[in-house]
Amino acid sequence: MSNEELTARVYGVFRKVFKNEGISVHRETTAKDIAGWDSITHLDIISGMEEEFDVEITGFEVMNMSNVGDLYDLLTQKLAE
Amino acid sequence: MVFQSWSYVGFLLITILVVRLTSASWRWLPLLLASLFFYSLTHWGAFVILLFSIFYTYFTAIRVSGSAHMSIRYRWLLLSIIGQVLILGVFKYLGFFNGVMQGVYALLHKGDWNDWPLLVLPLGISFFTFQSMGYVFDVYYKIRKPEMHLGKYALFVSFFPQIQSGPIGRSKEMMPQWTSISLPSFEQYRWAIQLFVWGLLKKFVVADRLGNYVDEAYDTVGSMGTWVWLFILVLYTVQLYADFSAYSDMAIASARMLGIHIPENFAFPYKANNITDFWRRWHLSLSGWLRDYIYTPLLFSKKKWKKWAVVYAIGITFVICGIWHGASMTFVWFGVVQAMILICEMFTKDRRLVWAEQWGRTYQWASVVLTFWVISFCFILFRADDMYQVAGVLADMGQWNSSLLTTYLAEKNISRLMGILFLLTMFLWGDERWDRWIKQPQMSMNKSVLAISLMLTVLMVLGVFGKNDFIYFQF
Known part of the structure; x- marks a missing residue:
């Protein structure tokens, strides 16, 4: 999967979870940068990514993420396995 | 030694002076000595418990990070946490345990429960055990490498402005500061x-x-x-x-x-517009600790339960939050009531x-x-x-x-x-x-x-x- 496709699909999950077509997400984005990104939303984002990419993300991996860039990297690594 | 006393002001001034006279890379040392002296004034038994807690978490964190196998890392984490919880249990919650057992014995008509003798309650035990547990969690989650310098780690756990009542420090924020401490400007x-x-x-x-x-x-x-x-x-x-x-x-x-x-x-807690918001503004160091080390792992361990995972995680987290505050049923109920309100707010x-x-x-x-x-x-x-x-x-x-x-x-x-x-x-x-x-x-x-x-x-x-x-x- 190309980087552009990965980015577009990750972006799609964020739009769906936040119900916001114009949402702006980049590698440095953290939960503090987007209003309404609480733990329940976080759960929806992770579950959304799992469904979208057919991968499993563990609690340990979630604890290691500090921004959207870490999520991209994790997905890239999982899709390459 | 309480903050609002002349003896504390004197102690703080002397520490500031000694820190100023020391070079940047060695300033951790007078801070550590001052912190250990400060805590030793509370009670010698409490001081021994603090030292034990420092050594115990220092070594177990090194063992947590020392293995590549997740199962072994997890076992060392568990051992470290159980040890710290036991310290808390024995020194803080024995009275509560006696009370519960008295109730159980009365209910079962089994006569009187022989109370286990109460030990010294070390000042700030809930704070320094949570601070050191947080560090071990950080090592386990690979948020940071273990601190190999025992003196700097001991300072992280015992730093005197924090040890009595927090704020509960986080290793990624506190420990990098020990390397080179800059003197404040006028x-x-x-x-x-x-x-x-x-x-x-x-x-x-x-x-x-x-x-x-x-x-x-x-x-x-x-x-x-x-x-x-x-x-x-x-x-x-x-x-x-x-x-x-x-x-x-x-x-x-x-x-x-x-x-x-x-x-x-704190972030102006009485401006909160619901209880969820209140916990994002009240006692931030504790609520952040509970969120990162209890709530989030619990939530993601049951993520297939969707919203019920949140109910489960909130329930356990806030009962722990209640019990952390004190060894009494009032605090248990405080946690239960908070959890119930938060769950209602979620729905x-x-x-x-x-x-x-x-x-x-x-x-x-x-x-x-x-x-x-x-x-x-x-x-x-x-x-x-x-x-x-x-x-x-x-x-x-x-x-x-x-x-x-x-x-x-x-x-x-x-x-x-x-x-x-x-x-x-x-x-x-x-x-x-x-x-x-x-x-x-x-x-x-x-x-x-x-x-x-x-x-x-x-x-x-x-x-x-x-x-x-x-x-x-x-x-």
């Missing part, structure tokens, strides 16, 4: 002195003054009726915040004078968003007022000695008898009560304004001197002196 010292005096003012003028009325009310439950109790509930809600935020400000100010940055512990989130859009500022104001009252009622569980006293307060609150209010007003001198109401209004209305003004980094010299002089004058005129401890010392 402006930074001035800023820290302002903050320290602001803490003294909140403690002596607000918290301890209101505390006298609250203590009296809880000592004579049964004779006050609805209106007086509503007044007392507000007083305690403000007292608790003023007391704990005063302590936190003085801890932050002390650390800043030594060149160390400690994050804020009504969408509906409340619609209301917020429909009613705008009116809804916002009504939510803030309602949240304040809800938390004031919850704090009965926080303040009462036991569940019998909670029941007594609630029963007394059921007496809608206005003559009880008239009697109270006559007894307490109405002009004094008006003064208290004025103090409350000033504090609640001006909390954010005062706080931001005091903490502004670029205040001119003249303004700063004026602010410190004004606060000292208010402190001397209106301060209530005599009470020594902060409320959170009991935790």
Whole structure:
């Protein structure tokens, strides 16, 4: 999967979870940068990514993420396995 | 040695002087020696427990990181956490355990339970064990590498401005600071002195003054009726915040004078518009700790349960939050009630968003007022000695008898009560304004001197002196 496709699909999950077509997400984005990104939303984002990419993300991996860039990297690594 | 004493001021000044005379890379050493000396004054037994806790978590964290196998890492983590929980259990919760066993024995008609002897309760044990547990979790989650320098790790656990009542430090924020400690500038010292005096003012003028009325009310439950109790509930809600935020400000100010940055512990909690928001503003170092090390792992361990995973995680997290505060059923119930409210809020989130859009500022104001009252009622569980006293307060609150209010007003001198109401209004209305003004980094010299002089004058005129401890010392 190309980087552009990965980015577009990750972006799609964020739009769906936040119900916001114009949402702006980049590698440095953290939960503090987007209003309404609480733990329940976080759960929806992770579950959304799992469904979208057919991968499993563990609690340990979630604890290691500090921004959207870490999520991209994790997905890239999982899709390459 | 409490912050609001001359001996502490002297101790802090000597430490600042020695730190200033030491080179940047060695400043951790006088800080460590000062911290160990500071804690050793509490009780020799408590000091031994602190040392044990430091060594135990230092070595187990190295073992956690030493293995590539997740299962072995996990076993070492478990061993480390169980050890720390046992320390907490033995030294803090034995009395609670005895109480539970007495109840069980009475229920089963098995005679009397022979109480296990109580041991020394080390000051700040809940704070330093959580701080060191957080570090071991960070190593396990690979958020940081283990600290190999025992002295610097010992300083992280025992740093004297934090050890008695927090804020609970996080390894990724605190430990990098030990490497090279920069000396504060003149402006930074001035800023820290302002903050320290602001803490003294909140403690002596607000918290301890209101505390006298609250203590009296809880000592004579049964004779006050609805209106007086509503007044007392507000007083305690403000007292608790003023007391704990005063302590936190003085801890932050002390650390800043030594060149160390400690994050804020409060974000104007009584501006919260629901209880979820309240926990994002109240005791930030504890709520952040619980969120990162208890709530999130629990939530994601059951993520297939969707919303029920949240119910599960909130339930367990807030029972732990309650028990952390004290070895009593009142705190367990405090946690349970918080969890129930948070779960209700989660299920009504969408509906409340619609209301917020429909009613705008009116809804916002009504939510803030309602949240304040809800938390004031919850704090009965926080303040009462036991569940019998909670029941007594609630029963007394059921007496809608206005003559009880008239009697109270006559007894307490109405002009004094008006003064208290004025103090409350000033504090609640001006909390954010005062706080931001005091903490502004670029205040001119003249303004700063004026602010410190004004606060000292208010402190001397209106301060209530005599009470020594902060409320959170009991935790």
